[in-house]
Amino acid sequence: MDPKIFYEKLFAEFGDLDWWPMDHLYHKENNSDPRFEVIIGAILTQNTSWSNVEKTIDKLKRNRVLDIDSLASLDEVKLKDLIRSSGFFNQKANRLKNICKIFKNRYDSNLDLFFDNKISKIRTELLKINGIGPETADSIILYAGGKPIFVVDAYTKRVCKRIPFPVENSYEDIQKYFQSNLKQYYKGKKLTEVYNQLHALIVELAKNYCKTKPICNNCPLKKDCSFSK
DNA sequence: GTCCAGGGCCGTT
């Protein structure tokens, strides 16, 4: 299936989502850096529903520790308790503290310094950090850094396998496939928005139709998909 | 009670 048709059919079904997983965070009164909230959210939401993460983010805010320096120095046992609702709290607490220490020590707690680099350098840097794999790194680059990179998640892989698209089911291959195609089709448009939008559309598709147990009946891609046949 | 959620790490083959 042509990625452009794919994009357009999903857009026709779900519309302009202007989807941003941490959207609500931007409209609440708080004096913290929204980019940092995105980074923390990206770690916390690993294999975890966002509703569970919201509780944690709110808790961190209420305790006024949702900033690099506070989390870097916060007692780990206390942190585990604060993030409990996000699951995997032992490893996540450890990883969060480690990440904050890195931003504090290497970038003087200044995210401008960190994001003021080329995407490839930022990505390499992120992937070296314990607890940050490809999807988390790319989410941080796209949503916190506002830089154009296409995020591949479990939903994307599932959909790619079922349609199917002519790519191997590896992260990098799928990412390159969509990036090169979308770049070509949407010259002139802001790639950050295109990648953001397509990811949002895929999530909607996967949540509503392309579930673990797919509901193919009214799927907008029924005619294009080989899975249900 | 069971399933699943927008992963990543580590040990084993």
Place this chain on the structure above:
DNA sequence: AACGGCCATGGA
């Protein structure tokens, strides 16, 4: 390189 076990809570 690929795969399985593991980590943990909360909502459907």
